Amino acid sequence: MMHVQQWEETCDVLVLGGGTAGCLISGVLARRLPKLKVTLVDSGTNYDADGLLDRVPQKPVTPGTRTFFRNTGAEFVPAPSEIGGSSLMHGGIALRGTRDDHDEWFRVAGEEWSPQDLASLFHRLESDTDEPAVGSPLHVAELTTLPAAYRAFHAYCARVFGAAADLNRPEAHGVGLVPSACTDGRIATTYRQHILPDPVPANLRLRAETVVDHVRLRGERVDRVAVRHLRTGRPSQLRADVVVLAAGALGTPEILLRSGIGAAAASEELGIPVALDLPAVGARLRDHSVLWSEATVTDTPAAPPWPWHAVLCRTSPTDEHLPDCSFELFHDFRLRTRQLWSRRVVISCTQLHDISPGRVRLEMSGTRLRTRIDGAVPRTLAAMEQYAEHVGALLKEEEFQGVGMRAPYPVPYPSSQGRNSAAGLLPKVRSAYHFHGTCPMGTDPGSAVVSPDLRVFGTGNLYVADASVLPVQFGANTHHVTRATALRAADALSSLFGYS
Numbered sequence: 001m002m003h004v005q006q007w008e009e010t011c012d013v014l015v016l017g018g019g020t021a022g023c024l025i026s027g028v029l030a031r032r033l034p035k036l037k038v039t040l041v042d043s044g045t046n047y048d049a050d051g052l053l054d055r056v057p058q059k060p061v062t063p064g065t066r067t068f069f070r071n072t073g074a075e076f077v078p079a080p081s082e083i084g085g086s087s088l089m090h091g092g093i094a095l096r097g098t099r100d101d102h103d104e105w106f107r108v109a110g111e112e113w114s115p116q117d118l119a120s121l122f123h124r125l126e127s128d129t130d131e132p133a134v135g136s137p138l139h140v141a142e143l144t145t146l147p148a149a150y151r152a153f154h155a156y157c158a159r160v161f162g163a164a165a166d167l168n169r170p171e172a173h174g175v176g177l178v179p180s181a182c183t184d185g186r187i188a189t190t191y192r193q194h195i196l197p198d199p200v201p202a203n204l205r206l207r208a209e210t211v212v213d214h215v216r217l218r219g220e221r222v223d224r225v226a227v228r229h230l231r232t233g234r235p236s237q238l239r240a241d242v243v244v245l246a247a248g249a250l251g252t253p254e255i256l257l258r259s260g261i262g263a264a265a266a267s268e269e270l271g272i273p274v275a276l277d278l279p280a281v282g283a284r285l286r287d288h289s290v291l292w293s294e295a296t297v298t299d300t301p302a303a304p305p306w307p308w309h310a311v312l313c314r315t316s317p318t319d320e321h322l323p324d325c326s327f328e329l330f331h332d333f334r335l336r337t338r339q340l341w342s343r344r345v346v347i348s349c350t351q352l353h354d355i356s357p358g359r360v361r362l363e364m365s366g367t368r369l370r371t372r373i374d375g376a377v378p379r380t381l382a383a384m385e386q387y388a389e390h391v392g393a394l395l396k397e398e399e400f401q402g403v404g405m406r407a408p409y410p411v412p413y414p415s416s417q418g419r420n421s422a423a424g425l426l427p428k429v430r431s432a433y434h435f436h437g438t439c440p441m442g443t444d445p446g447s448a449v450v451s452p453d454l455r456v457f458g459t460g461n462l463y464v465a466d467a468s469v470l471p472v473q474f475g476a477n478t479h480h481v482t483r484a485t486a487l488r489a490a491d492a493l494s495s496l497f498g499y500s
């Protein structure tokens with residue numbers, strides 16, 4: 001029998017998952033505390049500072065995929081295969097969320113997460129003045145410099161839904177230009193922003209191509225983390241004073257469940273020794289649902305629309321046309337074909353709150369454990385039906401006359417059950433890839449996984465600090481708020497290790 005050599009590595013802080021949150025936390029900690037030994041582990045195969053949108057078309061894009069299930073069948077999530085995680089995949093949109101989201105968060109998590117605290121975290125992320133490795137100034141385009149299609153969409157939405165001068169005002173409803181987070185004119189990826197700036201901290205070790213299998217709890221402390229090399233399969237053990245899970249809203253619950261941290265009955269049924277009974281692990285997978293149609297434009301942008309531009313209309317929860325949606329226009333981008341189609345725009349509708357959560361769980365497949373992801377789905381399709389009717393007639397509206405937009409692939413979507421019926425639309429409704437909430441923070445271990453200080457209930461040194469901890473169905477794209485949560489975790493861990 002071949003003997004597999006196991007090696008061990010010890011550090012002060014071990015960050016598991018090098019995506020949006022993991023890169024921020026490890027970079028900030030290592031820079032603030034030069035004597036602290038920080039190790040960042042990620043399954044990513046290599047790393048590149050730029051986000052995918054910034055690379056087009058110069059460099060190849062290499063997303064992997066991950067399967068998950070929604071009620072109409074299997075879907076594929078573009079999964080990052082490089083350190084940087086979803087931070088490399090997103091469009092730079094930096095929205096803070098709505099007042100209702102922040103109030104609900106405060107209600108669930110208490111005074112440590114007040115709307116004022118959140119606002120201060122966002123503010124630090126959006127300015128250059130705080131610390132060099134934290135701020136990424138927000139860029140908002142000038143409407144007059146954007147293609148005619150954007151101006152027409154803006155004018156139409158302003159007439160029908162009203163205008164919002166600043167979409168980051170918590171109570172803002174109506175149409176506005178999307179704030180995007182940029183550094184050096186490129187989309188802010190947390191790898192480029194927090195790991196790379198010269199000099200790369202000598203006390204930060206990157207362990208790429210390393211898959212985390214599980215953590216081992218002894219009493220209240222994680223005493224080992226079991227990992228294996230992505231390609232060779234070689235197993236190893238890592239140890240640290242503090243372990244931070246940042247493997248994302250799909251990866252983090254997966255690791256916890258494999259560690260026996262989850263609903264005790266489910267662990268027992270699968271033959272996994274129960275380490276902690278926390279039924280909320282993976283129990284509520286939150287996301288947004290999106291439906292989109294495409295149109296071609298004759299007025300192409302002179303340069304690629306960087307930083308990523310979009311006109312976004314956040315409709316009010318009581319709007320008679322499109323309640324509680326994000327109605328957007330932006331240039332089409334295809335990860336698969338690696339193309340930015342300068343003549344094609346997308347007009348999309350994202351359902352924000354009226355969503356039934358999905359679930360992340362483990363199941364047996366033959367003799368092996370595998371992860372099953374059931375995606376979140378819209379609770380009702382009423383808003384989507386309204387959108388389909390709306391967008392089908394959009395280009396006939398006065399604002400679009402003479403703009404040169406055509407809709408070769410328009411809604412209404414034909415279906416055997418009837419045009420734009422719920423049954424006809426359902427197969428077209430997709431995930432927005434805004435996964436969150438699978439290890440929510442809260443005060444009750446019956447319904448939450450981490451306490452407001454982001455520590456896993458019942459543990460002394462295990463933290464979660466990524467999109468999984470969001471405790472509410474969040475009404476905006478999730479990259480910016482994930483960075484805010486990670487910054488909060490970095491602050492707390494910095495003080496734990498004596499930084500003031």
Ligand SMILES: Cc1cc2nc3c(=O)[nH]c(=O)nc-3n(C[C@H](O)[C@H](O)[C@H](O)COP(=O)(O)OP(=O)(O)OC[C@H]3O[C@@H](n4cnc5c(N)ncnc54)[C@H](O)[C@@H]3O)c2cc1C
Pocket residue numbers: 016017018019020021022041042043044077078079080082083084085086087089090091092093094095210211212213246247248249251252255432433434435466467468476477478479480482
């Ligand atoms: C295609 C796509 C487009 C998006 N577009 C936008 C957008 O335009 N605007 C916006 O605001 N948000 C967008 N999002 C969502 C946003 O990017 C994410 O919500 C946010 O970045 C999540 O950050 P995270 O740190 O929680 O997870 P991630 O950034 O996903 O990081 C998790 C990391 O952990 C690693 N990992 C997972 N499991 C393991 C394991 N077992 N072992 C080792 N490593 C592991 C992964 O490889 C990854 O690097 C998009 C997401 C995707 C996927």
